[in-house]
Amino acid sequence: MSYSGYYRFPTINRKHLVFVCEDDLWSYNLEDSSLSRLTSNYGAVSTPRLSPDGKHIAFVGTEDGDMEIYVMPALGGPAKRLTYLGSTLKVAGWKNNNEILFSSNHGMPFPRMFDIHSVNIKGDFPKCLAFGMGNDIAFGQKSVILGKNTADPARWKRYRGGTAGEIWIDKNGACDFKKLINLKGNLACPISINNKVYFLSDHDGVGNIYSCSESGKGLKQHTHHKNYYARNASSDGESIVYHSGADIWIYDVTSSSSQKIEIDFRSPMIQKSRKYASVQNYLEDYALDKQNSMISYTSRGKFFTMGNWDGPVFQLGDSHGVRYRLPRFFKNDEKVLVFSDQGGEERAEIHHFDGSKRVKVLEKLKIGRPYEVKISPKEDKALIHNHKHELLLLDLSKEKLTKIDRSEYSPIGGFDWSPDGKYIAYDCSLNRRSSAIKIHELKTSKSHIVTNPVLH
Template sequence: MLSLRRRSLQLFPVIALAGALLAAAAALASAPNGGPTRLLRSPTVSATQIAFAYANNIWIVERAGGMARRLTSFQGQTSNPHFSPDGKWVAFSGEYAGNNDVYVVPSEGGEPKRLTWHPGSDLVQGWTPDGKAVMFSSSRATWAPSGAPRFWTVSAAGGVEEPMPLPRGYQGKISADGLRIAYRMNNSWDEERRNYRGGQNRPVWIVDLKSYDLVSPPWTDSKDVDPVWVADSVYFISDRDGVANVWSYDTKSKKLVQVTRFTDFDVKTIDSGAGTVVFEQGGYIHELDPRSGKERTVNITATGDFPWMMPRWEDVTARMTNIGLSPTGKRVVVEARGEIFTIPAEKGDVRNLTHSSGSAERDPAWSPDGKWVSYFSDKSGEYKLVIEAQDGLATPREIALDHPTHYYTSSWSPDSRKIMFTDTNLHVWVLDVATGKAKVVGNDPWMVPQRTLNPAWSPDSKWVAYSSRLKSMYHAIFVSNVETGESKQITDGLADSVWPVWDASGKYLWFLASTDFGLRSQWLDMTSYDHDVTFGLYLAVLKKGEPSPLLPESDEDKGVGSAPNIPGGGGRGARSGATPGAAPDAGAAADQTDQTPQAPRAPRTPVTVAIDFDGLQQRIVSVQGVPERQYSQLRPGVAGTVYFLEAGAASRGRGGPGGGGGGSELQRYRLSDRRAAIFVTGVADYDVSADGHQLIYRTAGAPGGGRGQGAGAGQPPVPQLFLVDADRNP
């Protein structure tokens, strides 16, 4: 039976997703009202025409704009188009033979001619001033694993490639007189990172090709890229004002000028020719008059048959992420390729709740009363919170959120009346479902790459616990009153405390804490990268007078005929915090034989969480029986039970059911046992049902990678879902 053994729950290829998403992107790029096409990349300009990259191909259009035509019709990638000085040829990089090589094609159309044959990647940069050779960058001349590129030229008629004298070069153009080159020396690991100010940034270099004298525009630490020539001036892209804009530097007067002043989207690529400049910004192509400094958007329409953008059935099994369980584990909710699905545990069909390939739906959560599924959707252009009936039959309710941004980690309160989530700005929000009004109840003041708030609801829906950084960059556990918004710091900040969760009994607050975090407190300090941070398991006894569940015990022999200790009656069976009349604890249930019929599980008894903040730090207990290791994702089960992942443990040769040798070990700790035990291995993500009796986990695979085609030869394993009885003995 499903309640006793694992069962694989796969999402089969019955949903049109990937192609539909691309078709929606194409619809967005070509407005239905005949407006200009967007997502046009890498423009280049001649006296009469503009060429650009779009939908994996090279296109060309008159400088005034209008309907573009294709120069290439290849389903692979073609990029980096550049007109020859006379405008008769377009050089570009293409993958026709499976490798990125240099090609040229007549501007009126025709068959592309391949110029380079080396297995290295060749990126076209432009032409020599006489139009006889194509200049490109390539790392072909190095044996390094990540080779440094340099500039090369190859004759447009074909022949042997010749290296230019500069030892390194990534982006650059030769001046019209052929005497100088303006270039960017090195590439960076993240070309799209905005406002990066690290050591990979370099100024634009302008070098005399005879004397090798070097000059540079004034520069401090900005990201300056893609220089091009207009007479004696160098135009380039720089983010020195916070947004990537076009700047110019006059090599004679040494004057630096900001030419464009966009405040929304960055300028991405730029080129020049025939005395004008073209660049890409906001998905459109702009033409800039260097004399007046004025720019205009070139209205271009590009239409065609794009087979890869046509709707089709697509297997999205490998895309499953953000899994969650219904309250009693009858169904599983998952996010896959921007859609929300629910999957039956045993009987029934997979349901697509969203059917919205043109938008992204993410972070689903199931209400504890079982009636609703919530998720975030950007269908309107900004993310809204959507609440939908779990069967998908009723019209979804959309709730517009103040200051829309990106949202994370949504979860329902146990009474199903509120929804909690976090945002890009590291705020913890609580939304009243009835009114749709949200308020901030907590925050993290320090923006670092890892999002570590991980808020959790108390069993009575009145409190929220979360982790926030202090000025020392250590995390501390905070508890916030949902009604008043008042927050209290629970831990003292001398250890790094993360992943708070509430015990189902309402008596304890569990969390992980590290006492060797100091060397890793500064996230960008690379000297600490070889130091692993380990965590221990802790709990705080919330109410004064409540005894610690970890008090010392002593086995005493009372003689033959004495009654043994039973659950709820003291001794080892009473340590779970169970109350008289409550359901047996997990340990007792697991000890029953398979032949013993199990009574239906009763709903959790409502609890009230009482917190005595006075002296609370003195009631924090280190949980014994849990060695300090690399733990994360602490989650509660039934009363006295928590689960957590141990990173990397399965990869040390301890395979396991569903593990395939990868992923993490899922550990379970029960107060009734006073020890942690391996519950399952090979886990990438997991969730526990609201009643604490069912657990869903996803095996280590490739979520978000590949093209949803499943595992095959040489491909990573496809992640699978397994539903297990959380009360079982491992």
């Protein structure tokens, strides 16, 4: 019986394959099918790349919290941290056997903007290469190929917006970059082999490997995946490895053929094992009743009530398959208003505090996705702030929903009831730059601005 894992970020050097699974690096020999674990880190690793001579692996590690570049022997051993940038980055390849190329947003004004950097395996301070913004880089005999916005296309399938991936090329190494090819798709992972540029693109609907000349002509499709995108391709100049779904595939440039690499993954799979999770470590939301004698809370999407000093813990709602949010006591603390995703969309439900009575579902109310809920101190009414920037009043007795206001330009920053339950104070934007506090009177159903507008 064979076992399999979820394999990502493959890199190859001749018959030596390295990939990520279970957030660690694994080594696989294509000749004898031997498999070994290279790391057992506390933090996740990603984007490994084997050096041209196959002696080292550069990868991104998170052992100290931030993403940083590490290097280790290809056959296993201690890893050495090379960067201390505290930024988002990924390994883009090797310039030579001693110099690692990586992309990073270090020093950039916006998180989405990346530059290409290099760092040697001794750990000297990284250098920013003067190629302009880019996420990936490849070198031909004379050419420099730059990937701009070339993140993983599978993260946003068939995206066609202004930040879709593009590939630019400087044919003669003179820093004169021009767009390689115009395709209505999201491009990624440029690779130079035999004066051709190989890359990933989803312009035909699903991400696959394509190639063209350095002049952008002779477009050719090499793989034909239909269900899962080809992702995170890399090459040693002879073969291209990538993952599609949970599997690693290898494309042989000479024979123009691709095949799935069958790996017998003998891991204890600790991350899939049953574990006992501490509820307090996964506490999501909680609220006290009016007497401060009971608490309702959600943990890991499950919904509970319990006494603060004694008594049992009640799990309310379905035990599995439904996520609950924002539980709030009302009706003399006998009932709890909560929101669930049962049926695919957020809906309001009313539960008895100990689950002894039938659940009431408020199905016809268009609440949207609630961000915050507050119960009236005097009546069975709830204020709801949702993803549409709306402030809604829910009458729990009449099951009636009323829109009080909508913050046109930004989310409502805060809201609350007056102690007598007759008024509602809330923050509301007036334009793109300023907001003010408004007071809503329930008796007249009118809102009034009570402060001077202030800049955001």
